[in-house]
Amino acid sequence: MSKQKWAVRLAVIALVLAFWQVLSLSSPARSRELKTLSLAPVCSVKLQDPKVTWQLPEDVEGGLLQKNFNVVQRAVDLFAWQEFIALNWPAKVGDRGQPDIAAILAKAGPRVWETWKEASEVYLPNGALPQAWNRGPALPDEVAPSGATKVLFRTSKVDEVLSDQFQPTKADGALPGTLTDQRGNLVRYEIRMNKTLFDYVVDNKLYQAEQQANFPNLSAPVGSILLKAAWREVLPKERDRFYTVPAYVKDIEGDRYQEKLMGLVGFHLMTKTASAPQWIWSTYEQIDNVEGLHPSFFNPDCPNCLKNQQTQPQVPNQITRETPIPAVDPDCSQKSVAIDNIAALNRAMQKGLGDSVWRHYQLINTQWPVPSPQPSSPPTVFKVLPPILANTTMESYIQKSSSCMGCHAIARTTNTQQYRSADFSFTFAEARPVLKNPQIIAPPKSPNTKWDRENWNSILRGYLIANKTYETLPQYVPQAKLHCASCHLNVGANPTASSWFGMIKKYQYPETDDLQKRINSCFEHSLNGLPLPLEKYNPEAQALITYMQWLDQQAAQSKITLPKTAYPDIQKLAGNPKQGQEIFQQKCAFCHELNGAGRYGSNTYYRPALWGDQSFNRLAGLAQPETLAKFLKSNMPYQFGGNLTDQEAWDLATFIDRQPRPQGPYKAPKT
Numbered sequence: 001m002s003k004q005k006w007a008v009r010l011a012v013i014a015l016v017l018a019f020w021q022v023l024s025l026s027s028p029a030r031s032r033e034l035k036t037l038s039l040a041p042v043c044s045v046k047l048q049d050p051k052v053t054w055q056l057p058e059d060v061e062g063g064l065l066q067k068n069f070n071v072v073q074r075a076v077d078l079f080a081w082q083e084f085i086a087l088n089w090p091a092k093v094g095d096r097g098q099p100d101i102a103a104i105l106a107k108a109g110p111r112v113w114e115t116w117k118e119a120s121e122v123y124l125p126n127g128a129l130p131q132a133w134n135r136g137p138a139l140p141d142e143v144a145p146s147g148a149t150k151v152l153f154r155t156s157k158v159d160e161v162l163s164d165q166f167q168p169t170k171a172d173g174a175l176p177g178t179l180t181d182q183r184g185n186l187v188r189y190e191i192r193m194n195k196t197l198f199d200y201v202v203d204n205k206l207y208q209a210e211q212q213a214n215f216p217n218l219s220a221p222v223g224s225i226l227l228k229a230a231w232r233e234v235l236p237k238e239r240d241r242f243y244t245v246p247a248y249v250k251d252i253e254g255d256r257y258q259e260k261l262m263g264l265v266g267f268h269l270m271t272k273t274a275s276a277p278q279w280i281w282s283t284y285e286q287i288d289n290v291e292g293l294h295p296s297f298f299n300p301d302c303p304n305c306l307k308n309q310q311t312q313p314q315v316p317n318q319i320t321r322e323t324p325i326p327a328v329d330p331d332c333s334q335k336s337v338a339i340d341n342i343a344a345l346n347r348a349m350q351k352g353l354g355d356s357v358w359r360h361y362q363l364i365n366t367q368w369p370v371p372s373p374q375p376s377s378p379p380t381v382f383k384v385l386p387p388i389l390a391n392t393t394m395e396s397y398i399q400k401s402s403s404c405m406g407c408h409a410i411a412r413t414t415n416t417q418q419y420r421s422a423d424f425s426f427t428f429a430e431a432r433p434v435l436k437n438p439q440i441i442a443p444p445k446s447p448n449t450k451w452d453r454e455n456w457n458s459i460l461r462g463y464l465i466a467n468k469t470y471e472t473l474p475q476y477v478p479q480a481k482l483h484c485a486s487c488h489l490n491v492g493a494n495p496t497a498s499s500w501f502g503m504i505k506k507y508q509y510p511e512t513d514d515l516q517k518r519i520n521s522c523f524e525h526s527l528n529g530l531p532l533p534l535e536k537y538n539p540e541a542q543a544l545i546t547y548m549q550w551l552d553q554q555a556a557q558s559k560i561t562l563p564k565t566a567y568p569d570i571q572k573l574a575g576n577p578k579q580g581q582e583i584f585q586q587k588c589a590f591c592h593e594l595n596g597a598g599r600y601g602s603n604t605y606y607r608p609a610l611w612g613d614q615s616f617n618r619l620a621g622l623a624q625p626e627t628l629a630k631f632l633k634s635n636m637p638y639q640f641g642g643n644l645t646d647q648e649a650w651d652l653a654t655f656i657d658r659q660p661r662p663q664g665p666y667k668a669p670k671t
Contacts, residue, residue: 037352042074042340043332050078052352054089054099054112057082058223063275064371069385070330073338074345076366080282081349083269087113087227088243088358096134097195106356110149111243113227116192120153122201123430127208133195143248143257150247152188152231152262155313171397172601175310179396181296184314185233187265187393188249191427197224201428209431213415220423222274230266230393232296238263241360242286252313265289265296266393267361270408270424277379278369279424281404283391287360290321290392297392310397310601322399323390325364338368338385365389367405380409380421380643387585401594406586410640419642439561441493441554444547451553455546462547465540466491469527471605473540477529479666481600481614484544487526487622489635493551496634496641498566498621500548501555509545516541525619528666566621567630571646575625575654583652587637587644596659610656617664629653 036049045068047061060079066072090107092098096115100107121137122130131138143151156177170177179187193201200221205211212218233249234242242263249260267284290298297319299305305318327343342363350359370383382405390402411422414429416437422428444463447453466484470477485491492500507515513534519541520531532541555562585594591607592598598609609615622628633649635641644652 035352037348039345039348043068043070043330045071047071047075047078050082050349050352052085052105053082054086054101055082056086059273059275060280060368064368065275068332068335069338069370070332070335070340072368073330073340073366073385076280076282076368077340077342077345077363079280080269080284080363080366081345083271083282084267084284084361084363085353085358087111087225087269091115094134105353105358110245113192113194113229114150114245116194116227117198119191119193119427119430122193122198123207123427123432125432127210127432130198130202130207133198140248140255140257150190150245150262151250151257152190152247153250154189154191155186155252156189170310171599171606172310172604173599173606174602174604176313177310177397178313179230179297179319179393180311180314180316181232182299182316183233184316186252186313188231188247188262189394190229190231192227192229193427194223194225196221197226200224206428207431209414209433209435212413212428212431213435215413215420218413218420218423218428220272220425222272224272226270226425226427228266228268228394229264230391231262232265233260234263236261240357241288243357243361264361266391268391268394268404270404272423275371276369278382278384278405278409281367281389283364283366283389283394283404284361285364285391285393287362290319297396308397308399317396319392319396321392323365323388323402325362364391367403369405378421378645379423381645381648382409383582384586387582398590401585401589403586403590407590409587410637410643412640412643419640421643438558439495440490441551441558441560443491443493444550449553452550455550458543458546459550461539462543462545462550463491465543466547468605470529475530476523476532476540477527478668479613479662480528480609480616481598481605482527482608482616483605484522484527486608487616487631489638492548493554494635495560495563496568497631499563500551501560501562502552503548504545504552515545515548519544524665525623526616526621528615528617528620528662528664530666530668567627567634570630570633570649572626573647573650575629575650575652577651577655577658580648580651580653580655583644583648584655588652591637596656611659611661613662615661617662617666619664623657623661625650625653625657628656 034051034053036051038049045066057079061075062072064072066075088111089099089105090103091110091112091114092100097112099112118137124130139151181187197220201207204215206215234244244261244263246259247262248257250257265286269282270279272279288294289296297317299316299318302318307318307320308322311317325343326340328339329341330339342365346362353359365386367384367386367389370385372382384403384405387403389404390399395402408424408426411424411426411428413420413422414431414435416435417439444459447456465472469483470481487498488500489497495501503515507518509515516534523529524531532538592610596610597612597614599606616622622631629649632652633644633646637643
């Protein structure tokens with residue numbers, strides 16, 4: 001045999017031996033990390049056993065189509081756990097969003113999701129073009145030289161550029177929606193998106209508000225993922241119980257950053273799959289958040305502390321879990337009920353994660369859309385199971401009424417004059433520059449004309465009365481906790497919400513006292529109160545009328561098209577109160593509470609009562625289902641009018657109409 005052939009054979013043998021050596025060295029890690037966890041069937045259905053792997057699942061097994069919803073619930077919970085493991089796999093260096101498939105789960109370093117784009121990297125001032133996917137963020141000047149990989153500036157899961165009207169994670173309008181741990185440190189948040197969603201935003205220039213406003217049909221592609229993460233300061237000795245990172249954290253006030261050791265305490269995912277156009281919603285927590293020997297957000301030695309109430313920043317919150325993690329096996333005969341023993345599933349998954357820090361995390365629950373029998377229905381019309389989903393670090397104060405899918409269903413694009421769905425993501429509203437609705441008059445700030453200057457105090461007084469009615473005039477509104485602006489949105493300046501434009505002409509003021517009588521009708525019925533005195537120059541009535549005159553002048557100057565009716569017309573339909581109750585729970589309760597009583601934390605108006613003693617009475621205009629349906633269709637949820645279909649508006653109106661409220665008119669109690 002020639003020397004050349006021997007050389008070739010030896011080279012081949014060497015390659016085989018080298019390859020075998022690599023396999024031998026790597027096989028223990030591979031078998032340890034890619035192991036399969038054996039789970040029992042659910043309702044006699046054996047689903048694929050979960051694996052400890054970097055591979056991200058594409059969709060829920062069975063596509064949400066199993067006939068028994070208990071099986072679907074287990075399938076989505078397994079999907080959620082597989083996502084959690086894959087996204088918390090060590091990231092590949094230099095390739096954002098990719099796992100290091102040669103690493104083990106316990107390897108130190110950034111996780112896959114931490115290399116995704118933070119929303120602040122995508123939605124830039126003035127709608128600037130975001131940097132390419134693999135380019136890092138532009139760090140603050142004082143942080144850049146440090147080589148920091150994580151900067152935390154958010155003190156709420158709601159982006160600071162958004163009003164809480166857009167994402168009501170708090171329940172008390174008098175206090176901030178921050179969360180403080182038992183050591184007095186604020187929780188910090190970040191919002192990130194994967195490359196699939198990032199490419200969609202960039203390719204369609206949806207980071208520009210004007211471009212997005214004119215975009216006809218915003219619909220994120222299958223495979224899009226958005227996440228929110230919550231972090232708290234931890235001590236070095238706590239590293240074994242938390243996934244920790246050194247991060248530069250922005251001070252509450254000012255722009256100073258301090259390096260701190262932060263531990264992951266909350267994790268929330270929304271994932272769009274082929275079977276879930278309304279996305280799959282899963283939420284996770286560190287196991288010591290509100291339970292255990294040393295809970296992060298609960299003091300077991302303070303039995304009298306107010307639970308799940310907002311506080312001033314750095315005043316510890318006393319948080320308990322109001323929506324328990326399911327811990328019972330399903331009744332398989334109840335096929336339309338979605339129950340999974342998530343507590344048992346968590347124990348099995350945690351055991352399978354071995355000694356990694358991720359064994360100290362748990363799935364709280366997973367929310368999924370029930371496939372619609374009418375495929376032509378818009379995605380914002382849906383049925384969701386389970387109906388309630390809350391994370392103690394993100395929905396801390398609204399846990400009993402929190403529905404992730406229901407809340408996010410109202411998200412809209414930057415188009416201010418026509419509701420267009422933002423496909424369940426509020427992040428699209430961060431596109432810049434901010435657009436204003438030219439059809440809505442802004443509140444009075446300063447006088448512009450001689451008439452303004454002569455009547456300015458009365459204009460401001462009228463605006464205040466309309467915007468803070470029961471607080472300003474308790475002698476006339478002694479029971480209801482409502483404002484004129486509760487129905488006449490934007491304090492009478494919204495053309496779709498029974499605006500006050502043209503009231504002076506319509507009621508022939510000052511030739512008649514019909515306008516004063518119309519105002520009194522609202523006080524007696526919509527505010528369930530007492531009439532204002534009908535004297536010619538009653539100061540309260542005069543202030544309201546002067547403010548209405550100012551609105552007419554502003555409308556003329558802004559060339560606003562005056563509405564012909566109080567609310568736009570809708571199709572007349574029969575309402576289904578049972579369906580209305582489900583819609584209320586999903587899209588309304590996080591603002592108005594499940595019992596319709598509104599939100600008045602710290603004795604401060606935040607969201608109005610829709611029924612009960614503090615609401616309008618049976619003689620009010622909105623006590624008529626047709627009027628209420630028109631109002632709801634055009635204006636609700638607040639700032640997201642147009643989200644509801646005509647049928648949903650009628651269903652809601654019929655449900656609300658059947659709830660208890662004062663008969664009216666109000667009668668003062670006998671003394």
